[in-house]
Amino acid sequence: MKYLSFIWATLWRKKTRAAFTILSLICAFMLFGLLQAIGTFFTAGADFVGASRLIVQSRVSFTDSLPVRLMPQIERVPGVKAVSHDQWFGGIYGENTQAIAFASDPVRLRKVYPEWVMTDAEWEAFANTRTGAIVGRKLADQYGWKLGDKLPLKSNIFPQKDGSMAWTFDIVGIFDGKDENWQNQTTSLYINWNYFDEANQFGPGTAGVFAVELEDVNQADEVAAAIDQLFLNSPDETKTQSEKDFNKGFFAQIGDIGLIVRLILIAVFFTIIILTGNTMAQAVRERIPEMAVLKTLGFSNGTVTMMVVVEAVLLCLIGGLLGMLFATLAIKGLGQAAPGFFSAVRADGMLWVQAIGLMLALALAVGLPPALRAGRLKIVDALAAR
Amino acid sequence: MSAMVEVRNVVKTYERGKQKVPVLNGLSLSIDKGDFVALMGPSGSGKTTLLNLIGGLDQPTSGEISVADTRIDQLSSGALANWRAANVGFVFQFYNLMPVLTAQKNVELPLLLTNLSAAQRRQNAEVALKLVGLADRAGHKPKELSGGQEQRVAIARAIVSDPQILVCDEPTGDLDRKTADEILTLLQQLNKDFGKTIVMVTHDPKAAEYATHTLHLDKGSLAEQAAA
Numbered sequence: 382m383k384y385l386s387f388i389w390a391t392l393w394r395k396k397t398r399a400a401f402t403i404l405s406l407i408c409a410f411m412l413f414g415l416l417q418a419i420g421t422f423f424t425a426g427a428d429f430v431g432a433s434r435l436i437v438q439s440r441v442s443f444t445d446s447l448p449v450r451l452m453p454q455i456e457r458v459p460g461v462k463a464v465s466h467d468q469w470f471g472g473i474y475g476e477n478t479q480a481i482a483f484a485s486d487p488v489r490l491r492k493v494y495p496e497w498v499m500t501d502a503e504w505e506a507f508a509n510t511r512t513g514a515i516v517g518r519k520l521a522d523q524y525g526w527k528l529g530d531k532l533p534l535k536s537n538i539f540p541q542k543d544g545s546m547a548w549t550f551d552i553v554g555i556f557d558g559k560d561e562n563w564q565n566q567t568t569s570l571y572i573n574w575n576y577f578d579e580a581n582q583f584g585p586g587t588a589g590v591f592a593v594e595l596e597d598v599n600q601a602d603e604v605a606a607a608i609d610q611l612f613l614n615s616p617d618e619t620k621t622q623s624e625k626d627f628n629k630g631f632f633a634q635i636g637d638i639g640l641i642v643r644l645i646l647i648a649v650f651f652t653i654i655i656l657t658g659n660t661m662a663q664a665v666r667e668r669i670p671e672m673a674v675l676k677t678l679g680f681s682n683g684t685v686t687m688m689v690v691v692e693a694v695l696l697c698l699i700g701g702l703l704g705m706l707f708a709t710l711a712i713k714g715l716g717q718a719a720p721g722f723f724s725a726v727r728a729d730g731m732l733w734v735q736a737i738g739l740m741l742a743l744a745l746a747v748g749l750p751p752a753l754r755a756g757r758l759k760i761v762d763a764l765a766a767r
Numbered sequence: 768m769s770a771m772v773e774v775r776n777v778v779k780t781y782e783r784g785k786q787k788v789p790v791l792n793g794l795s796l797s798i799d800k801g802d803f804v805a806l807m808g809p810s811g812s813g814k815t816t817l818l819n820l821i822g823g824l825d826q827p828t829s830g831e832i833s834v835a836d837t838r839i840d841q842l843s844s845g846a847l848a849n850w851r852a853a854n855v856g857f858v859f860q861f862y863n864l865m866p867v868l869t870a871q872k873n874v875e876l877p878l879l880l881t882n883l884s885a886a887q888r889r890q891n892a893e894v895a896l897k898l899v900g901l902a903d904r905a906g907h908k909p910k911e912l913s914g915g916q917e918q919r920v921a922i923a924r925a926i927v928s929d930p931q932i933l934v935c936d937e938p939t940g941d942l943d944r945k946t947a948d949e950i951l952t953l954l955q956q957l958n959k960d961f962g963k964t965i966v967m968v969t970h971d972p973k974a975a976e977y978a979t980h981t982l983h984l985d986k987g988s989l990a991e992q993a994a995a
Contacts (some may be wrong), residue, residue, distance in 0.1 A: 679852020
C-alpha cells in the first residue's frame with residue numbers, strides 16, 4: 382500500500398495518454414457488459430422457466446398454426462396433466478408500439494400457467510368476458526392501464542371478419558408473477574381466444590402452439606416423443622420440446638446471438654490488448670532510467686516488477702469498472718425505455734465477477750511483459766541508456 | 768582509522784557482443800571511514816565502473832570488494848539491493864529525480880523500503896530537505912526547480928536514510944561554477960559535520976579540491992594518489 386501513491390502518480394505521468402487508454406477500456410468494458418448481458422439473456426433462454434411444461438408447435442414452423450382439434454388427443458397422452466393453446470396476436474398499441482399479445486383460453490391458461498397470479502374474480506371475469514383481456518403488471522404500469530379500461534389494439538396479422546384490423550378489448554385483470562423472475566416477465570397481455578377465434582377472419586380453430594403441463598417432469602422426453610409420434614405422417618406433424626428450449630429456439634431465429642456476441646467481444650478485446658499493451662510497453666520504455674534509479678535506491682527486481690503490474694491493474698480496473706458501471710446504467714435505461722424486452726436483461730453479480738476477472742486477466746496480459754522487462758533491467762546499462 | 772572501502776585485485780571486463788572489453792585490471796585501493804575521495808582520470812579509465820562496484824550497482828568479474836564491513840562481491844542481487852538501501856546514498860550528474868513526484872516525495876522514496884510510518888517518512892524527508900536548504904521547495908516538482916536545486920533534492924534523497932557512504936558520479940558536471948561550488952560545499956559539510964564517507968567521480972580539478980584525497984585512474988589501474 383505504501384507504494385500506491387507513487388504508482389498512482391506514475392500512472393498519470395502522461396495524462397492525455399492515460400485518459401485515452403482509460404477511455405478505450407471504458408468503451409470495451411461497456412460493450413462487454415451490454416453484449417454479455419444481452420447474449421446471456423438470449424442464449425440461456427429464461428433459466429427460471431421450469432422443465433414442467435412442453436411446447437407443441439408445427440414441425441414446419443411455429444408460424445404455421447395447428448388445429449385446436451388436436452388438443453383432446455394431446456390431453457389423452459399418458460403423463461399430460463393439462464393443455465392450453467396460444468395464438469400470437471401481434472397487437473400494436475398506439476402509433477407503433479408492439480405489444481406482446483397472445484390469444485389464449487382463460488381457463489386453460491390459468492391451469493397451465495400457475496405462475497401468473499390474479500384474483501379469482503379477475504380470472505372469472507377473463508373467462509366470462511368475450512372481449513376481455515388481462516395485462517401484465519409491468520405493462521399496465523408502463524401505460525397506466527387500469528381495470529375497466531378499453532384497450533384498442535391493431536393487429537398486423539389478423540383482420541376481423543369485417544376486414545378491420547382494429548380490435549378493442551376490455552381490461553378485466555392485471556396479473557403479477559409468482560416471484561421476482563416472473564414479475565419481470567409481466568410485460569405481455571392475453572386476450573380471450575374464444576372471442577378472437579369468432580371474430581377473426583382467417584384460420585379459425587387454430588393455435589400457434591400448445592403448452593402442455595406435465596404430471597412428472599422426468600417424463601418430459603417420453604411425453605414429447607409420444608405427442609410427436611401421435612401426429613407423425615399426418616398433415617399436422619408436430620415438434621414438441623421443453624419450454625426453455627422453445628424460447629431459446631425462438632431467439633435463435635435472429636441468429637446465433639451467443640456466437641455473434643463472442644466474436645464481437647473477441648475483436649474488441651484483441652484490439653484493447655494491443656492498444657493497452659502498447660501503452661504499457663511505451664510507458665515502461667520511457668521510464669527505464671527511472672526504473673534503474675529505483676533499483677539503485679534499493680528497490681528489488683521483484684518490487685519493480687510488482688509496481689508495473691499494479692500500475693496495469695489500476696489502469697484496467699479504472700477503465701473496466703467505469704465501463705461496467707456505464708453498462709449497468711445503460712441496461713437499466715433500456716429496461717425502462719423498452720420494458721417488454723429489456724426488462725429481463727440484467728447486469729447481475731455474475732456478470733460483474735466475470736468482468737473483474739477479465740480486467741485482471743487483461744492487466745496481467747498487458748502488464749506482465751513490460752513488468753518482467755523492468756524487473757530484469759541491469760542498473761548500470763539502464764543508467765547509461767544502453 | 769578503519770577502512771570503509773577495501774578493493775582487492777578487482778578485475779572488471781564487459782562483454783559487448785563477442786568482444787571482451789577490460790575496464791579494471793586487478794585494481795586495489797582502500798578508503799578510510801570519513802574520507803572524501805575524488806576519483807579522477809580520462810574518459811574510459813574506469814572511474815564510473817569503480818564507483819558502480821563500490822556502490823554495489825555492479826559485480827566485479829573477479830577480486831574482492833568490502834564496503835562498510837560487508838563483502839558485497841559475494842551478495843546476491845536481492846541482498847545487494849537491501850544492502851544498497853541501508854548503506855549507500857547515490858548522487859548522479861543528471862540528478863535522476865522522479866519527475867512525477869514533488870521534492871518531498873522524491874526524498875521520501877528510499878524510505879518506502881524501511882518500516883517507518885508515513886508520518887515518520889514525511890518528517891525525515893523534511894529534515895533532509897532542511898539540511899540541504901530546500902525546505903521551502905518541498906512541494907515543487909523537479910521541472911519547477913533549477914539544476915542546483917534539483918541536485919540538492921538528490922543529495923537530500925541520498926542522505927535521508929542516513930547511509931554510511933555517499934557515491935557521487937560527477938555531481939557538478941551539469942552545473943555552472945557558482946552552483947557547483949555550493950553543491951561541493953554541501954558535500955564537504957556532510958563529510959565534515961556528519962562523518963559521511965564520500966567517493967566522487969569528477970573531471971573537474973576544482974571539484975577535486977573539495978575532497979580530502981584524490982585518486983587518479985588510468986586504463987583501469989590506479990595511477991597515483993594525492994592528499995589534499
